[in-house]
Amino acid sequence: MDNFSPGSIQPKAKKTFGGKTSMGVTCVCQVPVAEGKSVQQTVDTLHKKLEQLGAVKQGSFWVDCETYHPTGNVSGQPSKLLYVMHNSETPLSCIALFEGGPCLIADTNFDVLMVKLKSHFQNAKAHKVECRGSRYRYCDFLIKVGTVTMSSSARGISVEVEYCPCVVPGDCWNLTKEFMQSFLGPSVPELPSVFAAKPEGLFAPSDCVDTMTQYLELFNKLRKMQIPGSNVR
Amino acid sequence: MVDVVNVGVNLDAFSHAISGIQALRSSVSRVFESLKDGMKNRETLEGREKQFISEFQDNLQAVNRDLNELERLSGLVGRPSESHPLHNSGLLSLDPVQDKTPLYSQLLQAYKWSNKLQYHAGLATSLLNQQSLKRSANQMGASAKRRPKVQPSTLVLPPQYVDDVISRIGRMFPDMTIELFRPNGTSAVLLVTLGKVLKGIVVMRSLFIDRTIVRGFNENVYSEDGKLDIWTKSQYQVFQKVTDHATTALLHYQLPQMPDVVVRSFMTWLRSYIKIFQSPCQRCGRFLQDGLPPTWRDFRTLEAFHDTCRM
Numbered sequence: 001m002d003n004f005s006p007g008s009i010q011p012k013a014k015k016t017f018g019g020k021t022s023m024g025v026t027c028v029c030q031v032p033v034a035e036g037k038s039v040q041q042t043v044d045t046l047h048k049k050l051e052q053l054g055a056v057k058q059g060s061f062w063v064d065c066e067t068y069h070p071t072g073n074v075s076g077q078p079s080k081l082l083y084v085m086h087n088s089e090t091p092l093s094c095i096a097l098f099e100g101g102p103c104l105i106a107d108t109n110f111d112v113l114m115v116k117l118k119s120h121f122q123n124a125k126a127h128k129v130e131c132r133g134s135r136y137r138y139c140d141f142l143i144k145v146g147t148v149t150m151s152s153s154a155r156g157i158s159v160e161v162e163y164c165p166c167v168v169p170g171d172c173w174n175l176t177k178e179f180m181q182s183f184l185g186p187s188v189p190e191l192p193s194v195f196a197a198k199p200e201g202l203f204a205p206s207d208c209v210d211t212m213t214q215y216l217e218l219f220n221k222l223r224k225m226q227i228p229g230s231n232v233r
Numbered sequence: 234m235v236d237v238v239n240v241g242v243n244l245d246a247f248s249h250a251i252s253g254i255q256a257l258r259s260s261v262s263r264v265f266e267s268l269k270d271g272m273k274n275r276e277t278l279e280g281r282e283k284q285f286i287s288e289f290q291d292n293l294q295a296v297n298r299d300l301n302e303l304e305r306l307s308g309l310v311g312r313p314s315e316s317h318p319l320h321n322s323g324l325l326s327l328d329p330v331q332d333k334t335p336l337y338s339q340l341l342q343a344y345k346w347s348n349k350l351q352y353h354a355g356l357a358t359s360l361l362n363q364q365s366l367k368r369s370a371n372q373m374g375a376s377a378k379r380r381p382k383v384q385p386s387t388l389v390l391p392p393q394y395v396d397d398v399i400s401r402i403g404r405m406f407p408d409m410t411i412e413l414f415r416p417n418g419t420s421a422v423l424l425v426t427l428g429k430v431l432k433g434i435v436v437m438r439s440l441f442i443d444r445t446i447v448r449g450f451n452e453n454v455y456s457e458d459g460k461l462d463i464w465t466k467s468q469y470q471v472f473q474k475v476t477d478h479a480t481t482a483l484l485h486y487q488l489p490q491m492p493d494v495v496v497r498s499f500m501t502w503l504r505s506y507i508k509i510f511q512s513p514c515q516r517c518g519r520f521l522q523d524g525l526p527p528t529w530r531d532f533r534t535l536e537a538f539h540d541t542c543r544m
Contacts (some may be wrong), residue, residue: 021449022377024451030488045307054523054524077255109313138524139470139471139523139524139525140469140470140471140524140525141524154326163510164449164469165449165469165471165472165510166430166510167429167449167451168430171430171508171510171511172510172511174511174513174520175510175511175520175521178519178521179520179521179524205429
């Protein structure tokens with residue numbers, strides 16, 4: 001089905017350094033663990049549903065988040081925590097952000113810098129959250145189903161759906177919602193607040209910071225949850 | 234595999250002839266052996282000479298007999314068939330190692346295939362000539378002989394006029410911007426940016442649209458040397474489909490005498506894609522079909538349909 005282009009060899013679409021393709025619109029949501037099933041079993045059910053739909057597995061992904069407490073707090077206000085996150089989609093970068101505050105995208109040397117800033121920022125090692133799982137591709141969608149773990153105990157399931165061709169969340173939200181309902185079931189995922197909270201609202205282009213903000217919200221929510229009794233192995 | 238060479242040969246006479254040759258060879262070597270041995274010992278010189286001559290004569294007569302026998306047999310063997318229907322290529326079939334070098338069978342297959350191709354191409358030409366897909370105002374065929382070949386005026390337009398028409402169309406729609414480049418000679422290449430949805434490249438030939446390719450808003454339009462990349466397909470399936478539909482559209486909107494109307498209609502049609510991710514299909518009501526949003530736009534009403542839902 002390739003079109004014949006006379007006089008030239010068609011190169012495959014590749015991401016060149018100068019003009020890299022940016023991400024599409026991403027939505028991260030939490031999937032509740034099914035009644036009477038373990039986390040792993042629910043994840044397997046999701047994988048099966050995706051494969052039935054026709055999605056193709058394309059490797060794995062991970063997202064992690066480390067928490068830093070700023071020391072030397074001058075005014076008695078509760079200090080804002082600094083979060084440093086990494087994403088396997090951008091393995092050479094890391095994102096540092098305050099919840100609801102400014103954020104910074106840096107390369108992986110930033111972790112080394114944080115070690116050097118030990119006196120100002122203390123690493124809360126017990127609060128490190130990781131999300132690992134498989135990556136699926138269906139048509140122009142990228143679906144990542146991951147298990148969120150904190151100190152090696154599984155806390156919940158995250159699902160990230162990215163619609164790659166679109167950059168404006170307001171345009172494709174209904175489309176993405178329809179797709180998510182086709183494999184997550186009738187429970188309606190809500191519009192991520194990060195899109196509505198932007199200055200232009202739903203019509204500003206989205207980027208990787210929005211994705212990481214959504215993951216951060218999810219991790220914080222799961223961190224505050226108590227470990228569910230018998231559902232987690 | 235029919236062995237064309239051996240048709241006229243009598244195999245039996247062949248083997249007899251071969252033994253006849255062997256007999257002839259042995260009688261000739263007997264002659265030379267007796268000459269080499271010379272005269273045998275006898276009581277008188279006369280006796281020796283007579284013995285020698287009679288032996289020699291016997292040997293020569295044997296040679297003569299064998300030669301005649303051989304000539305007779307060679308007459309029976311017959312000639313190999315001289316009419317090779319395949320001439321030199323038939324000799325390829327004599328290669329005994331069919332498994333490793335199946336040249337002859339491959340040659341026959343290639344020949345049959347090319348014959349079939351020629352036949353089908355002839356059929357296709359006659360069918361295609363019935364549909365007039367002429368996109369220029371040139372008259373071809375019989376009428377070209379009757380009147381002198383006149384270059385249609387719409388095919389040779391000054392570049393300034395093309396620029397004017399394009400900029401006028403670009404001002405028609407606020408959410409669509411059109412940039413004009415001329416990377417190769419006088420043909421214009423347009424870069425159409427539709428909102429934040431897509432980028433289309435339209436290659437023109439004076440004011441006729443020749444080819445179009447549509448890519449996503451976040452994809453790279455320039456190739457590595459800084460020129461517009463007009464060949465790479467989009468990496469998203471939705472825009473690959475839109476490219477196919479756009480090609481159908483540029484073949485649909487045709488009016489050789491008024492090319493600026495054609496370009497205007499095409500741009501109006503393309504503009505309907507600004508809501509490609511927001512509109513559900515008019516027929517089934519859903520957003521997605523096989524993972525694709527409704528990519529077809531009706532040529533008259535500009536309604537959105539899935540590719541599989543369109544009438």
